[in-house]
Amino acid sequence: MKTEKKRRLEAAGWRETTVRELLNLSTADVEYIEMKLVLSRRLRDARKRRRLTQIRAAALLNTSQSRLARMEAGDPSVSLDLLVRGLLALGVSSRDLLKAA
Secondary structure: OOHHHHHHHHHOOOOOOOHHHHHOOOHHHHHHHHHHHHHHHHHHHHHHHOOOOHHHHHHHOOOOHHHHHHHHHOOOOOOHHHHHHHHHHOOOOHHHHHHHO
8 A cells, every 4th residue: 555545544543454353353263264275275276186177076075066166265154074075085185184284
């Protein structure tokens, strides 16, 4: 942000903050979110390493392509359980999962 604009906003009562402060997230909340994002990226990487489309990978996971897309995007509606089961179904070892976490 440009210095002049920042100065005007601060003069009007606005202040710069972090997402953590804005949402009042605890350290555990932040770590949980980061873990979900790491697992989501691993899921996408595992699918791409196997050269699978989202449609083919979704069939392996017994889910829809749109659900798999949400899993890979780190959608809040996706549980850690679903991400872990998806990774295991795509051949990621439990040892690699523990390293990711």
